[in-house]
Amino acid sequence: MGSSPVIGSIVDFFELFIVQKIFLCYDIYHMITLKSVTKKYSADSTGLSGVDLHIENGEFVSIVGQSGTGKTTMIKLLIAEEKATSGVIEVGGWDITRISNSDIPLLRRQIGVIFQDFKLLPKKTVAENVAFALEVAGEKRSRIKQVVPRVLDIVGLVHKLDRYPHQLSGGEQQRVAMARSLVHRPKILLADEPTGNLDSINTQEIIDILKKINEFGTTILLVTHNREVVNQLKRRVVTLYDGRIISDENKGKYRL
């Protein structure tokens, strides 16, 4: 799989940033820190309870667990879609526990996120979807014109720039979503069940891209309940059960 054209062009993409000296310097040791984080939706509905988690710069961590154990809650807390009931959350050294509404967009422009349902804008083309992430950040037009095709080239969709999401397969849509999440050069990539809607071939392709992105230094948090994916990765695995961490292993396996 490592020889696929998709992966090959990732190197070009990161070289682009290195040459332009805009690649981020990772001098933060803890990329993600949760200190006794609890999230209660209501009196009898708890998302997370007393979770402590440290994810270091450059790690590739899989978060596994059954449905309703708090995996998605964790993602929502990290992108400030939800606020913690108690505890402290830091992302890239930034305490986002009590983040103000006006700072939320700034946070989200520094974290790449991909979802099970892709979350592409249906009325925008592939290129426009990717460009949108740069446009909201006020990136220059010339820069957008230069970067968007290159990022889409990495995910192997440069020939489908003008297609709309509904004209693409599920795997292609997820690759567009990945291109969009990478276009900011994020320090962290959060992937919430990115392969949940994909067949095994597309799943493998997405995981390969994630691995390659991680090799170039981006911290990856992968939420999944795909046993094969987790077992094949042989990376750190954090298992959640009922809102708590029940195991945290460095070269873990899917245990549930």
Added chain:
Amino acid sequence: MFSGFFRIIKFSFQEIIRNMSLSVMTVLILILMLLSINTLMVVKVLTDESVAAVKKQIDVSIYFNPEATLDEIQEIRDYVSAFPEVEKETFFNSEEVFANFKKSYANNPDVLSSLDEIGTNPLGPTLIIKTRDPKDYTKIITALSVPEYENIIEAKTFGDTQTAIDRIHVITTNVQKFTYFLTILFAVIAFIIIFNTIRVAIYTQRTEIGIKRLVGATNWFIQGPYIVESFLFSIISVGLTYLLVDFFLKFLDLYISVIFEKNNLLSNYLSQNLVSIIGIEFGVVFLLTIVSSGLAMRRYLRT
């Protein structure tokens, strides 16, 4: 900032074109609402005109005794003109009254032959009084019904027509009240329908709004295109409504000119009040669409 503004304008045009059916539907609803409001404007102009026309028909005739002297008549004329309610008073001397009488009965040989038999002019001078409002006639009549004038004034027609005048007054006031009520009712209906149309339009975009927020768009960047869209929809709907109304008024005027003996009554009213009508309609529609979209979007912009 500047490029952000251009992007917002670009996005709003993109959304209008790519959601064409929704855009057309929204503009259509806005036009329908504006048309109903404009219909009421026409109804109001027509009632005002009818009320004025009916009021114009009403006057009070004071028939003087043929023996009344010119001085006595002049005194009454001065007295009547002094009332601020009196709009106009027209005096006809005995000869004029006689000539008018003969003219109006020119086709009735019986009346004319009986007049010839009398030989002299039996009719006294007449004063025709018009007041600004029909209800003021009572005041004039009361003022003239004093003993000093009993010998001078032979008759006042008002006594016979009083009930008619009262009824016309009641009818016209009620017709006007009814048009005001209808206007308010239509305005409320228009408000609710526009509000809901915009809410549905925003509702269909709720996932997009959520995605834009996830990608790091600020609320301003998300709401901006909707404000520009509201502006464009308002311009288009008010413009098209104006063209439709202008066309229909020209058509209606052909029929109305027969009734009121006035040419281009409605078209003239529109062109005389063009700036305020278009300005108010545009302002209200724009404000309403912006407020509705703002309210509808608020919940999707929270996180």
